[in-house]
Amino acid sequence: MSEEQALVPSLRFPEFRDSGEWVVKKLGDKDISSFVKKRVSVNNLELDSYVSTENILPDFGGIKGASKLPPSGSFTSYKPEDILIANIRPYLKKIWVADRNGAASNDVVVVRPMKGIIGSFLSSLLRSDSFIDYVMKGAKGVKMPRGDVSLMKEYSLAVPCPKEQKKIADCLSLLGALISAQAEKLDALKTHKKGLMQQLFPREGEINPRLRFLRKETWDIANLSEVTFFQEGPGIMAVDFRDEGVPLVRLAGVSGEVVTLDGCNYLDPEKVAQKWSHFRLKINDLVISTSATFGLIAIVTNETADAVFYTGLIRFRPRCDMLYLGYLKAFLGSPCFKRQAAAAAVGGGIKHFGPTHLKQMDIPLPSVAEQQKMAGCLSSLDTLIAAHTEKLDALKAHKKGLMQQLFPSPEAVSA
Template identity: 35%
Template sequence: MSLILNDVAKFVTSKIEISEIDETNYISTENMLPNKGGVIEASSLPDTQTVREYQSSDILINNIRPYFKKIWFSDKNGGCSNDVFVLRAKNNYDSKFLYYVLSSDDFFSYVMSTAKGTKMPRGDKKAIQNYNVPEFPIEDQMKISNLLNGIDQKIEVNKKINNHLEEIILEIFDRWFVKFELSDELKSSKLGLIPKGWDIDYLGSKKSCTIIGSGIRNFEDSKIYIATADVDNSIITYNENLITMEDKPSRANMQPVPKSIWFAKMIDSRKLIMVDEYSSELLDNYIFSTGFCGLKCVDKYFYYLWTFLLTDAFNTMKNNFCTGTTMQAINNKDTKLIEFVLPDDNLLSQFNSIAEPIFKEIYYNNNEIKKLQNLRDILLPKLMSGEIDVAEINYDLKRIIRKFILSLLNYLYENKNYFKNTKSNETLLKSRTIHKIDKYFTKFIR
């Protein structure tokens, strides 16, 4: 018996009052991340009285430009825009299994092949309802979804560790370079009181960094073109098939160079990419769109500037310079005007000694995330086709270990104020211990 999507799921069309929605549970195409990256908090709410309703365990799929592969398995109730499909599994189909069916490249290829429109393709609901889905007993559905979910949970653990490490370095930056807790004597400056021996710099001065040129034409076809939509919090989540020869623009930013930082120019976007000695693949294979601005950093200011660009203060400065009608963004000329304090070499050296191992750890975690995502995407079609038999797999031990790891991470976040009040070296030691614990338990679940 052949199954189609309409047999196992329904499209939700019910509405919910906008008064019951906030930025934490509103989903639109803007705050869904590409390549199955989930969602982030919305930056604003729509000016409407109602929005489409979704519930926990529903599957949300972005319907604009399906090639971005924006899909999310909801873990709460909320509302979403009309550009997002909401699917709810029927009783004969496991919700998480259905999510993985619809996460497959085969599904998104099908949606694109039946989509309407060229510049802004949209999925055809009727065609999607006729998509062929695999038929498994409910027990096997749950085994497959548990296996794939185990990989996704490890990805989430890595992301939580990285978020924690980022919190640590931002806390140190705030105490040392914003509140000046390690400096005794202050002097007046155009940015207010700053420690004696420090300077005021701006991104266009060339003392700490240089803005990378305006763009190049006729770049090599072998280069992978990266737009801002292909980046998720410093992780490149590109789809190599996204840009074809015909789609490639005639102009792009320069190829990344060592010790450079790339940030998205668009208003409110916090997307950053670091290019250092650990990311040589970026130098060889990638080229960025004009949606990015690149900063070639003087070596000793590299981690300092990266952390500065992570701060709310930089985002506010950037937003103040953003102009435009359809899409507001900062230009390179105004980027040069952004000012910041420049510490003395002694404190900068101390900061680098802490920052470098933290960012190295973040890089390795990001690299593992990419490998896990690739593993999941390789396993997915093999499991769905029945090529891999999961009939004999036992998940009880894996579930116990996963719950322990997640409980550990939850404890750390519930007590993050304690970690913030410890000395920086003690906090760094704790974060390394967390990684070692996670690495130890990973041996049991791979």
Template identity: 25%
Template structure:
């Protein structure tokens, strides 16, 4: 049902939908960026990431049929079908194949942008693309996309409200990125001894760190897979952790159970992925059975579990270097046991672990705030873009 004062219109009634030129240009090392479906994301158009670039002559040839302006949208026709980027820059770019330019006419650009994101529009696009986000949608179907549109003033107010949420989301994303980079810098300084913390008496820690192999500081249990007929989803036996699919947000997240118990991990153990991608680490929050894709690591006396977890986190990206240029598809127990690391005394280990764990907690809190904002925006879009909740055009608020 169309709300009072709203109208159902096709996309080509509220915008000009302009196709790209269907030819592959000659690419150059540096030049004007080409925006392709793979580089289109919800949000401001990204002109930094595209690696495909063309000369000024190619740009003029490929873009002589249209002029891109602030507020236009670039929509993907394949790969991530129906995703659009908002043009908020006057920098030139080329429309790559399977992209279209959407130029609003008589409609608010931001409202149109949010309307394309709406649940109803995305469901329609998904259906027209053959039920796959990696299929393809025809140009004619794009132009005929139907949606409901309020008067322009109401469009502008809705867009303003949703833009406020987007700004909060972008701010939180930047905070997460900054906090993540700061944590990486801390790991580099603290886990190598380049920066020493203060002890309980306020004095800087001193002394040489101990050079050891991982097997000297921890007990390593390699997983062993139960027989497949022992798998179940009714809770019979123990949860089964088989690999990266059973690790989410640095915690164990088992999907099935097994009635045959082979090797086990316990709550608080470090989980280590031994198959591609090798080296992913997490903390187990389950007493579980571990399959061949997982190893469980528990420190020995006088060593800090939290310190070792942080050290293994810092090593996640170094497996390729460790293997002298070849990418591991799997590692065995000797590969893991032979890892060399430097460890300070137990008190300094714990101090370092506390600082880095606090940094993780701050990032986790920001990530939860981001998830909450995204969910709130999604719910708000659902009621505002359908007219279930009307805005006060001449006042403030919803």
């Protein structure tokens, strides 16, 4: 095999550049891993060590504590350094490296590293998009795809010498620790905002909030329809969609701070003029999702002004000078609004509320000066959260790019 064809990564630590090729192995090889079959009874389960698909976090994010234990059954035993793979909807990337002894549900595959590979190196290989993509190709089922364990065992991986394995694993572990620390900072900021919102708006049955910027007067209460204009988007049939024309904003377009054209469809401009011109968005409209993913809020900017918005989305704007736009946005994300929306929502599996329910809701109204102070405070916090989110995304992207260089490509390994 020529040097160009050698099975080596594109980026290699200097001390290993002359160490030769990596060796191709299968995940199911006896010297690489064991798929644990040892079972324990329900009597051996404990909340702090029970793992199911529900408490493994997505995007390789670790685990959270189990909320309850199953009443019966048998479960797969695991121990520290075992790799636990949630086998329902593998695309969620729910993989955790155990740091304790415990037991896992039947929908979690437990992989134990063997003597032919360092555990932290194997976990780096499996906590990757390459492995997830491979599992998804063999997954069965549409709504709840399940990975094929027999195919997992056939997954090809390239293995260097133990010293190089450790070097790579240590490098990725340090980067993983940075990512975890950044994620904790972000979670702390979000938790702080949640707690702040609970104090900045009146609790149920109260008129004034616990935390005030100005203490001059008691807050007023107004019917939401008196001080805001709101409108739900029209239901438009797929037959009306076009390859170009007037954008139709959908749920994916309100997943961030501003409304975007992500996932949008397009409508014929003439038909929009005839039937849906009164549904065209204006700059500074607030758009909120009201079904499926409930409560997403985004603001309209130049990019999406004049677009039409779809059913399941409702736009808001202040109707009078006594309501400040930034305060309205804060209210729509507050426990005060969510409590009323949850009480009004209808539907079985997917809850939904619309203009009819909004007309029954109230909004607490402090003075405009206090509204502005509240909005400024929360806007500053949102800016900080956005900056930390961007930093976390950058770290994750850096790790992903680094892994693509530190390991041979999947195509080279499978060749």
